[in-house]
Amino acid sequence: MKNIVILISGRGSNMEALIGARDRGDLPVNIAAVISNRPDAKGLETAAAAGIATRCLDHKAYAGRDAFDAALAACIDEFAPDLVVLAGFMRILTPDFVRHYEGRLLNIHPSLLPSFPGLHTHQRALDEGVRIHGCTVHFVTAELDHGPVVIQAAVPVLDGDDEASLAARVLRQEHQVYPQAVRWFAEGRLSLADGRVRVAGETAAVTALVAPGLR
Numbered sequence: 001m002k003n004i005v006i007l008i009s010g011r012g013s014n015m016e017a018l019i020g021a022r023d024r025g026d027l028p029v030n031i032a033a034v035i036s037n038r039p040d041a042k043g044l045e046t047a048a049a050a051g052i053a054t055r056c057l058d059h060k061a062y063a064g065r066d067a068f069d070a071a072l073a074a075c076i077d078e079f080a081p082d083l084v085v086l087a088g089f090m091r092i093l094t095p096d097f098v099r100h101y102e103g104r105l106l107n108i109h110p111s112l113l114p115s116f117p118g119l120h121t122h123q124r125a126l127d128e129g130v131r132i133h134g135c136t137v138h139f140v141t142a143e144l145d146h147g148p149v150v151i152q153a154a155v156p157v158l159d160g161d162d163e164a165s166l167a168a169r170v171l172r173q174e175h176q177v178y179p180q181a182v183r184w185f186a187e188g189r190l191s192l193a194d195g196r197v198r199v200a201g202e203t204a205a206v207t208a209l210v211a212p213g214l215r
């Protein structure tokens with residue numbers, strides 16, 4: 001069974017979705033550890049309550065990005081993960097860190113990339129007046145919120161939406177697509193060629209989830 005390490009910075013609802021899928025027998029992975037860069041991350045308590053090893057490396061205690069990322073990699077590697085899962089980990093990663101985990105580092109981003117990389121994606125989607133929004137699971141490259149797409153889910157932007165209602169609609173999809181992407185990885189079905197992801201035994205259609213309400 002594949003070993004995964006999950007990195008969080010806060011609430012940890014995506015991490016919880018992964019734990020839930022594992023507990024239901026839907027995700028054949030060993031969640032070896034959950035690591036946060038913030039001591040107050042609520043997700044740390046959730047992980048500990050689920051009996052998962054937790055670690056906290058406060059980035060403020062390090063001289064800079066390189067020192068922090070080196071310490072973080074050392075901490076992660078103690079658990080010998082096959083896959084590192086960024087689940088609301090709010091740090092820009094150094095190229096060295098990304099290279100070290102090439103092909104085994106996944107992120108979830110709350111927009112249909114390449115639209116709206118960075119922060120405040122839901123408000124920016126509303127400000128732009130887009131009709132379709134969503135989330136993306138991708139392999140991480142050195143460029144922020146960029147990299148080969150594993151799966152995306154699309155949701156409608158509805159009249160009267162505000163940032164909170166749109167964020168909640170997207171989050172429901174995040175909790176579907178992230179366990180799905182990790183499951184494919186765990187089953188050894190993801191491959192990367194020319195910057196594109198293939199899911200063995202599936203057509204690309206399975207990697208495009210359409211939420212209810214979207215025609």
Ligand code: GRF
Nearest residue numbers: 011012013014088108109110
């Ligand atoms: C999610 O919207 C995720 O896409 C983004 O940060 C948020 C984290 O939420 N990267 P949670 O901590 O998983 O609840």
